[in-house]
Amino acid sequence: MESKNTNNTNAIEIRNLKKSYSGFTLDIGALDIPKGCIMGLVGSNGAGKSTMIKAILDLIRPDDGEIKIDGESNKNEASREDIGVVFDEIKFPQIFTVRDIRAVLRSVYKNWDDALYNKYITQFNLPEKKKIKDFSRGMKMKLSIAAALAHKPKLLILDEATSGIDPIVRDEILDIFLEFIQDDDHTILASSHIISDIEKAADYVTFINNGKIVFCEEKDRLMEKYRLVKCGNDELNTVDSSAIIGKRTNTFGAELLMLTENVPEGFVSAKAGIEDIMLMIIKNEGANV
Numbered sequence: 001m002e003s004k005n006t007n008n009t010n011a012i013e014i015r016n017l018k019k020s021y022s023g024f025t026l027d028i029g030a031l032d033i034p035k036g037c038i039m040g041l042v043g044s045n046g047a048g049k050s051t052m053i054k055a056i057l058d059l060i061r062p063d064d065g066e067i068k069i070d071g072e073s074n075k076n077e078a079s080r081e082d083i084g085v086v087f088d089e090i091k092f093p094q095i096f097t098v099r100d101i102r103a104v105l106r107s108v109y110k111n112w113d114d115a116l117y118n119k120y121i122t123q124f125n126l127p128e129k130k131k132i133k134d135f136s137r138g139m140k141m142k143l144s145i146a147a148a149l150a151h152k153p154k155l156l157i158l159d160e161a162t163s164g165i166d167p168i169v170r171d172e173i174l175d176i177f178l179e180f181i182q183d184d185d186h187t188i189l190a191s192s193h194i195i196s197d198i199e200k201a202a203d204y205v206t207f208i209n210n211g212k213i214v215f216c217e218e219k220d221r222l223m224e225k226y227r228l229v230k231c232g233n234d235e236l237n238t239v240d241s242s243a244i245i246g247k248r249t250n251t252f253g254a255e256l257l258m259l260t261e262n263v264p265e266g267f268v269s270a271k272a273g274i275e276d277i278m279l280m281i282i283k284n285e286g287a288n289v
Contacts, residue, residue, distance in 0.1 A: 017065035040202030084148030120146035246280025
């Protein structure tokens with residue numbers, strides 16, 4: 001998603017980002033994440049999602065490239081004040097309580113709001129005196145979210161924040177995120193393996209595979225762009241192979257991923273979900289998308 005403006009309407013701008021490890025290279029040419037949206041970041045394990053997030057948060061040093069947050073370098077301390085982060089594992093000491101976290105973070109963040117923190121703690125029904133080590137996974141995630149939101153960030157970054165949580169708690173947490181994004185100055189970057197959460201909440205979807213962006217699309221446009229086409233072996237032989245983006249075969253025929261406009265007349269097709277699109281493209285790496 002190339003930037004076409006100079007009015008600083010992007011929450012995050014990435015240019016020519018590279019980070020190499022043994023056997024893996026993250027190589028992001030350009031990515032803009034507009035303000036006021038939820039960007040879903042999807043891809044298989046090891047695709048580069050967490051590496052990109054760590055680079056945005058300045059937790060690793062890239063080999064090359066530039067990252068801006070709200071128009072400023074991500075190395076700027078002021079930029080970091082405006083970022084709330086929720087990882088897949090809680091980062092606070094296990095012997096801490098809700099009260100301990102309040103006392104520590106109050107002195108860390110200039111915009112820390114005790115009343116807002118207390119509101120989330122009450123809403124999430126979290127015990128004040130119990131140690132984190134005795135919390136369930138869902139309770140730990142709720143505590144991380146309360147701490148992340150209590151210093152009033154403009155950008156919320158979630159790295160697998162809803163994984164391993166039961167559907168009822170996930171729904172409750174997603175509602176919090178949707179409430180947060182009602183402010184046009186707020187933005188969420190959410191990496192998740194739970195594609196149904198991305199389909200429910202995201203405005204845009206970025207798909208990373210083997211360290212590179214395969215596509216970055218508006219979610220609604222993405223869901224209209226592709227179709228799953230079912231056909232028998234005889235029908236398959238009549239389909240232009242260059243129009244097939246992905247293919248799953250069976251004894252009786254195949255299921256094809258195709259652009260909507262390329263579906264042959266008379267063929268049965270159905271809406272392709274984000275997971276279908278991902279799996280088909282990964283399986284047929286190198287196909288033209």
